[in-house]
Amino acid sequence: xxxxxxxxxxxxxxxxxxxxxxxxxxxxxxxxxxxxxxxxxxxxxxxxxxxxxxxxxxxxxxxxxxxxxxxxxxxxxxxxxxxxxxxxxxxxxxxxxxxxxxxxxxxxxxxxxxxxxxxxxxxxxxxxxxxxxxxxxxxxxxxxxxxxxxxxxxxxxxxxxxxxxxxxxxxxxxxxxxxxxxxxxxxxxxxxxxxxxxxxxxxxxxxxxxxxxxxxxxxxxxxxxxxxxxxxxxxxxxxxxxxxxxxxxxxxxxxxxxxxxxxxxxxxxxxxxxxxxxxxxxxxxxxxxxxxxxxxxxxxxxxxxxxxxxxxxxxxxxxxxxxxxxxxxxxxxxxxxxxxxxxxxxxxxxxxxxxxxxxxxxxxxxxxxxxxxxxxxxxxxxxxxxxxxxxxxxxxxxxxxxxxxxxxxxxxxxxxxxxxxxxxxxxxxxxxxxxxxxxxxxxxxxxxxx
Numbered sequence: 138x139x140x141x142x143x144x145x146x147x148x149x150x151x152x153x154x155x156x157x158x159x160x161x162x163x164x165x166x167x168x169x170x171x172x173x174x175x176x177x178x179x180x181x182x183x184x185x186x187x188x189x190x191x192x193x194x195x196x197x198x199x200x201x202x203x204x205x206x207x208x209x210x211x212x213x214x215x216x217x218x219x220x221x222x223x224x225x226x227x228x229x230x231x232x233x234x235x236x237x238x239x240x241x242x243x244x245x246x247x248x249x250x251x252x253x254x255x256x257x258x259x260x261x262x263x264x265x266x267x268x269x270x271x272x273x274x275x276x277x278x279x280x281x282x283x284x285x286x287x288x289x290x291x292x293x294x295x296x297x298x299x300x301x302x303x304x305x306x307x308x309x310x311x312x313x314x315x316x317x318x319x320x321x322x323x324x325x326x327x328x329x330x331x332x333x334x335x336x337x338x339x340x341x342x343x344x345x346x347x348x349x350x351x352x353x354x355x356x357x358x359x360x361x362x363x364x365x366x367x368x369x370x371x372x373x374x375x376x377x378x379x380x381x382x383x384x385x386x387x388x389x390x391x392x393x394x395x396x397x398x399x400x401x402x403x404x405x406x407x408x409x410x411x412x413x414x415x416x417x418x419x420x421x422x423x424x425x426x427x428x429x430x431x432x433x434x435x436x437x438x439x440x441x442x443x444x445x446x447x448x449x450x451x452x453x454x455x456x457x458x459x460x461x462x463x464x465x466x467x468x469x470x471x472x473x474x475x476x477x478x479x480x481x482x483x484x485x486x487x488x489x490x491x492x493x494x495x496x497x498x499x500x501x502x503x504x505x506x507x508x509x510x511x512x513x514x515x516x517x518x519x520x521x522x523x524x525x526x527x528x529x530x531x532x533x534x535x536x537x538x539x540x541x542x543x544x545x546x547x548x549x550x551x552x553x554x555x556x557x558x559x560x561x562x563x564x565x566x567x568x569x570x571x572x573x574x575x576x577x578x579x580x581x582x583x584x585x586x587x
Contacts, residue, residue, distance in 0.1 A: 138228075138240075140166035144201055148194055148218050149208030150175030153232045157206045158188060160242065171198070172209070196221045204240075208232040235259030244269035248280040274362050283320045287312060290332055297336050311335065313370050314424060315346045315452055321363075322454070345372070345423040347415050347446055349439050351432040351458015354465055355381040356542035364456045371426030373418055375411065379430025379568055381543060388426070408438060412445040419451045430568070432460040436486055436511050460484075462509040465541025465570045469548045470584035471577055478575040479507040487513020487520055487571060502528040507574035514539075514569040517560060521553045524573065529553060534577035539569045546587050550580060 145161050147154050150172030158179065161168045169189040170179055183190045191198065194214060199205070205227055207218045219237055222229040231237040235258060243254035244265040253272060255265045277283075287308070298304045311317065311332060319328035348367040353359040360368070365387065368374075373393040376385060388394065395414070397406040406414070411427075418425045433439030433455060446453045462484055466473050473482040481503075485496065487510035501508055501524060513520055514537070525531055531554035539547040551559045553573070 138164075138204065140164040140204065142167065143203040144169070145204040145206070146171060146198060146202050147206045147208070148172070148214065149206075149232070150179055151208055151210075152176060153208040154206070155179050157208065157230075157232075157242065158182065160245075161204075161206075162187065166204070169198070194218060199225055199227060202227055204228050204230075206230045206232070246272050246276060248276055248278070248284075251281055251284050275366070277321050277362070277366065279321045279323075282325075283312065283317055286320060286325060286328060287316075287332075289329075290336070293336055307335075318346065318454060345419045345421065345425060345452075347419050347425045347427060347443075347451060347453040348456065349427045349433050349443060349453060350429070350456040351437070351460075352376075352380045352384050352428050352430055353459040354431055354461045354468075354542045355379075355384075355540065356464070356468075357381065357383045357387065359459050359464060359542065360384065361456060361458070364458065367426060367454075367456060368428070370424060372423040374426045374428055375414065376426075376428040377430055380428050381430075384428070392426075408441065412442055415442060415446060416449045416451055419446070419453075420449075429458070430461070431464075432458045435460045435462075435484060461511060461541065461568070461570050462572075465538040465546075466509070466572060468542045468546060468586040469536060469538045469572075470580045470582075470586070471536060471538075471572055472579060472583070473507050473509070473572075473576065475576050475579065478505065478579070480505045482507040482509060485510050485513075487511055487516050496523075498523050498527040505575075507572065507576050510571035510573070512568070513571045514560075514565070514567050517571065518557050520571065521556055525553050529573075533573060534575060536572045536577045536580060537565060537569050538572065539565045539567070541570060542586075548580070548584075548587060550577060 140161060141164065143166055145166045146169050147158050148171045150170060154170065154172070155176060155178050158168055158170060169191060170183065171191045171194045173192050175183065182188045194217065199221055205218065205222050207215055207229065209215055215231065219229065219231065228240045229238065230240055230242060235241065238259055241256055241259040243256035246253040246269055255268045255272070257265050294304055294307060298307055316328050316331050319331060348371060350364045350367055368387050369389055371388065371392055373395065374388050375395045375397050378398060397411050415425055415427060427442060429437045429439065431437060439455065443453050443455065462473065474480060483501065483506060485508060510520060531552060533553045535551055535553055535556050537549045537556070537560065547565050549559055549563055549565055
């Protein structure tokens with residue numbers, strides 16, 4: 138409903154009235170609040186002159202009014218408002234009484250000039266707000282800007298592709314492809330150039346793009362908005378063993394899935410072959426998702442992969458993920474730093490090549506420091522003995538977190554002296570993160586997930 142410069146009345150001065158006033162002001166309506174008492178936020182708007190104010194309602198106030206909202210809990214006043222607006226044919230919304238409404242306020246997803254709205258017909262507004270939050274998570278904040286930029290090319294696209302099906306395929310590719318991603322990243326000049334180049338070539342089968350996405354430690358709720366969007370639009374997915382099944386299920390059904398490893402001494406696809414496969418698939422015009430557990434730049438070889446893409450001028454973007462150290466420690470109730478226990482944290486690969494111990498062990502023996510070993514389950518006996526050998530106390534706390542952030546999470550807590558024996562008596566399995574330091578003592582107090 139176009140309310141710019143139109144008059145609206147809000148009968149009520151409570152929190153619900155304030156929310157409706159906010160919506161109406163956003164629509165550039167001239168708002169009058171009618172209530173003897175108003176909350177502080179509304180009073181500030183009245184004092185500033187943003188809205189007018191009257192203490193009591195009379196039917197004559199409806200002259201020239203386009204829309205009325207009632208939030209009052211005064212039943213007699215509400216009945217008067219309902220009768221008066223009905224007599225004049227003025228649209229009315231009555232908060233909490235859908236049967237008295239001639240219109241409802243939907244929950245709005247504003248990506249102007251694109252607007253989406255969700256409504257339960259006034260039955261359960263809180264449910265529509267929950268659904269709105271999910272849609273807002275799925276629709277990028279720059280979606281409106283994408284619409285505006287694409288609209289500038291409508292006539293040019295129509296000239297190049299007179300057939301409506303051709304135009305549809307063109308827009309489907311670019312509005313979910315490299316052009317859109319450039320807009321979302323704020324690179325509007327590059328986005329416009331990419332679209333112009335595609336039109337000048339009179340085709341749209343150019344090089345695709347690679348998305349290097351961190352899938353986090355396992356819990357799908359920990360994915361970023363951007364990661365979720367790219368996962369859902371990829372044409373082909375190359376994924377590691379550490380990517381959880383719930384996250385893989387988010388990939389669109391018709392996308393090709395390629396498992397590329399990796400686990401200790403068993404790489405499904407060698408790293409060099411992965412690098413070349415990413416290049417080959419992208420040059421076929423596909424949107425390629427390289428999905429990695431944790432964060433792609435922390436023991437994930439992400440740098441090696443995009444280095445090869447850069448050499449071949451293949452477009453790519455990197456989406457960070459929650460690394461295992463952060464995710465698993467949080468879900469185990471072990472803060473990696475704490476003012477009373479640890480002022481630094483160090484990430485270390487525990488994947489000891491050929492069972493060798495070529496690590497700077499002496500640097501690990503420092504007070505007020507937390508050590509986090511990735512992929513260290515097999516090397517645990519070496520890790521614990523070397524730390525003791527180089528000066529850490531045998532009683533130093535240590536925790537192993539297996540399959541962290543997932544329903545299968547297991548945590549074993551011990552000391553450097555006892556942990557190997559504890560693990561031998563358990564059924565703990567990879568992937569496992571090792572945390573060493575006094576912060577482990579806080580788990581008993583701070584554990585929440587398991």
